[in-house]
Amino acid sequence: MAEGRVRIGLVDSGFSPAQASWVQVAAGFEVIEHQLWLVDTQPDQQGHGTRLLEVIHALAPEAELLMAQVFRQRLTTTAAQVAAAIDWLVKQKVDLINLSLGLRQHREVLQQACERAFKAGVHICAASPARGEPVYPASYPGVFRMTGDARCDRYEIAHLETAFADFAGCVKPINGQQNLSGASIGCAHMSAHIARYLAEQRSKRPSQVRQWLIQQAHYQGAERRSS
Numbered sequence: 001m002a003e004g005r006v007r008i009g010l011v012d013s014g015f016s017p018a019q020a021s022w023v024q025v026a027a028g029f030e031v032i033e034h035q036l037w038l039v040d041t042q043p044d045q046q047g048h049g050t051r052l053l054e055v056i057h058a059l060a061p062e063a064e065l066l067m068a069q070v071f072r073q074r075l076t077t078t079a080a081q082v083a084a085a086i087d088w089l090v091k092q093k094v095d096l097i098n099l100s101l102g103l104r105q106h107r108e109v110l111q112q113a114c115e116r117a118f119k120a121g122v123h124i125c126a127a128s129p130a131r132g133e134p135v136y137p138a139s140y141p142g143v144f145r146m147t148g149d150a151r152c153d154r155y156e157i158a159h160l161e162t163a164f165a166d167f168a169g170c171v172k173p174i175n176g177q178q179n180l181s182g183a184s185i186g187c188a189h190m191s192a193h194i195a196r197y198l199a200e201q202r203s204k205r206p207s208q209v210r211q212w213l214i215q216q217a218h219y220q221g222a223e224r225r226s227s
Contacts, residue, residue, distance in 0.1 A: 005062055006095050007024075008065055008192075010056070010065065010066070012049035012068075013047070014044035014050075014071070015041075016050045019054075022053060023066065026066065028042065028069040028072075029081045036081065051185065051188075052184065054175075056188055056191060056192045056195070059154070059193070059196070063195045066089060068088055082110055083109045083112070084113075090117050096125065102136065104135060106136050110137055111137070114142065123144065124143045126143050126144070127186070128146065128164055130147045130164055134164075142206065144209075146169065146183070146187035146191075147165040147186050148171030149168035156169070157213060159214050159221075168190070171183075171186050
């Protein structure tokens with residue numbers, strides 16, 4: 001690891017071959033015959049992780065990126081896979097984990113993995129829908145609940161503090177495709193903003209990170225949508 005560089009771990013569908021030089025370390029987590037295995041990563045089949053990496057690399061180009069692959073043929077995973085991915089990234093000494101995903105059910109194994117990450121001083125940004133039922137790990141205490149906000153451009157932040165999300169960022173991927181926009185992309189933008197903050201060697205306490213995000217916010221309160 002280059003001295004002073006922020007390390008960002010992503011838990012997602014992998015990365016494209018063209019992005020291999022951006023990724024310092026990668027590992028896959030796959031359930032085979034009801035057993036969880038650590039496996040080699042495969043090229044991103046969904047394009048989801050690829051889009052997230054593009055955002056984070058563009059906004060925080062000096063950051064070191066790590067990928068924990070939990071999606072392959074489909075954008076579905078298990079709490080055990082995500083928990084193992086978090087634990088692996090913590091062992092890789094990341095500063096921040098981006099989880100642009102949300103599981104519908106609470107699972108103790110996932111919450112405990114988040115708590116271990118917090119004890120190690122790792123920040124977690126997880127995607128949360130702007131409206132609707134709660135998802136995990138975004139709903140666990142200590143996790144930054146991130147979503148997307150159509151008001152925000154690439155470098156803007158919205159401080160929402162609603163029942164659903166804490167902050168929001170730009171919803172558009174780097175290529176601007178509308179059909180790929182949403183909370184996942186907003187979460188990636190917010191992870192990149194936090195990475196830029198951490199690179200400045202200020203206080204890394206979660207309360208200070210939160211305060212900085214509030215101070216930097218271009219918008220306060222939820223986005224108002226016409227009926």
